[in-house]
Amino acid sequence: MTVRYSKESIIADLESPIADIRKCYATQRSAIMPALYLAQEKYGFIDETAYQAISQILDVPEIWVFELASFYTLYNHKKIGKYHIQLCTNVPCMLCGAYDLMDHLQTRLGIQKGETSQDGLFTLTTVECIGSCDVAPAMMVNQTYHPNLSKERVDELLDQLTKAGAESSTIEEPSAIEESSVRKSSSIGIKP
Numbered sequence: 001m002t003v004r005y006s007k008e009s010i011i012a013d014l015e016s017p018i019a020d021i022r023k024c025y026a027t028q029r030s031a032i033m034p035a036l037y038l039a040q041e042k043y044g045f046i047d048e049t050a051y052q053a054i055s056q057i058l059d060v061p062e063i064w065v066f067e068l069a070s071f072y073t074l075y076n077h078k079k080i081g082k083y084h085i086q087l088c089t090n091v092p093c094m095l096c097g098a099y100d101l102m103d104h105l106q107t108r109l110g111i112q113k114g115e116t117s118q119d120g121l122f123t124l125t126t127v128e129c130i131g132s133c134d135v136a137p138a139m140m141v142n143q144t145y146h147p148n149l150s151k152e153r154v155d156e157l158l159d160q161l162t163k164a165g166a167e168s169s170t171i172e173e174p175s176a177i178e179e180s181s182v183r184k185s186s187s188i189g190i191k192p
């Protein structure tokens, strides 16, 4: 299915849900981040077209939208793979082997940091701390935390995701991943 993507179509798609989000906040400006996230959830990424649409819907300057969208790493500015791997390489994770894991991920996936695998399944990026320093090294895949990583654990996870990605057209992660080793994100959605 082709998803429409123009300023007018984004406004048509998101005006109503963003109006609902707006009611949860004291000011228009406070609703920008959840509005951006909503657009990203629908289209997979956000760019100037989305900034313009959100600026118009919320009646705020476009620069306010751009400032927030360009600051936070949770926003994607180009199409990414079905599974977005965000490996933390900040100091605690680095000391626990994050760079070895990055080398391993790059070799396993055949891509470099910032790239998407040819099959469109995986995008690999790094982030500065995901709040899991006590269980370092850690990474996120989409909105799921994966703590206490090792090369073996990464291999196990990649195998599961590859299998699930080949079998499913949805963006869900496989249920086979052990809940006990997964910390679900409660904040990244920034939903009101």
Ligand code: FES
Pocket (backbone or CB within 6 Å): 088, 089, 090, 091, 092, 093, 094, 128, 129, 130, 131, 132, 133, 136, 137, 138
């Ligand atoms: S430094 Fe890696 S989660 Fe905080």
